[in-house]
């Protein structure tokens with residue numbers, strides 16, 4: 001194995017392209033942020049790095065609040081749109097088809113279409129150079145009911161989360177392991193791997209069924225022998241009813 005060495009750069013991938021909502025429910029704004037992450041568990045803390053030139057920068061600085069909304073394949077177009085247009089002169093919620101929804105603890109709205117929204121309160125702003133880092137405490141977590149099982153399990157893997165990697169968006173693939181599986185006892189490990197494989201099979205079947213039903217809706221009725229012969233007889237009837245064409249008077253080239 002050999003590697004080519006490049007000058008310093010921000011090449012840490014994959015990143016979550018989250019939608020950060022800010023402002024108020026009456027005058028909301030939303031923009032895309034990839035420079036985010038978790039920095040502490042107790043209290044639960046996160047950060048976003050924002051260029052001071054962003055319209056959202058002042059909104060967050062003044063209110064001290066924002067919401068991090070995870071994003072899915074369905075939301076992709078809106079994710080890109082909110083990352084290239086400014087809320088300074090555009091109502092990005094209205095134009096992207098996203099819906100602002102009221103939060104529990106902060107005045108900033110969350111994005112209703114997101115499977116998971118974290119309500120955040122800023123604790124510190126750290127100027128770093130090109131970006132300022134907003135350190136914040138996560139004060140409430142909102143999860144989409146569609147992905148909650150009857151016994152309260154949150155099946156986030158069913159939401160089709162997306163990742164941002166070297167200038168492109170990707171949808172996350174299937175589950176390939178669970179936390180600590182590498183050191184679990186042989187029997188437990190086997191059981192866990194079997195459960196994951198079963199889950200993947202079920203998801204695949206579900207997707208295939210969905211695609212098949214979509215295809216069925218789109219395709220016209222199949223051309224059976226009966227259909228074909230009736231179509232042929234219809235054509236013949238139409239042809240018979242037409243006047244016989246005159247032979248074309250093709251002039252020969254001089």
Ligand SMILES: Cc1cc2nc3c(=O)[nH]c(=O)nc-3n(C[C@H](O)[C@H](O)[C@H](O)COP(=O)(O)O)c2cc1C
Nearest residue numbers: 031032033034035050051054055056083085086087
């Ligand atoms: C995938 C993606 C990731 C981005 N990540 C960041 C980021 O981490 N920090 C930032 O300041 N801008 C980031 N941007 C750019 C802003 O989202 C963009 O400038 C946006 O128009 C700012 O909106 P606003 O002016 O309404 O605040 C990103 C854009 C995209 C498309």
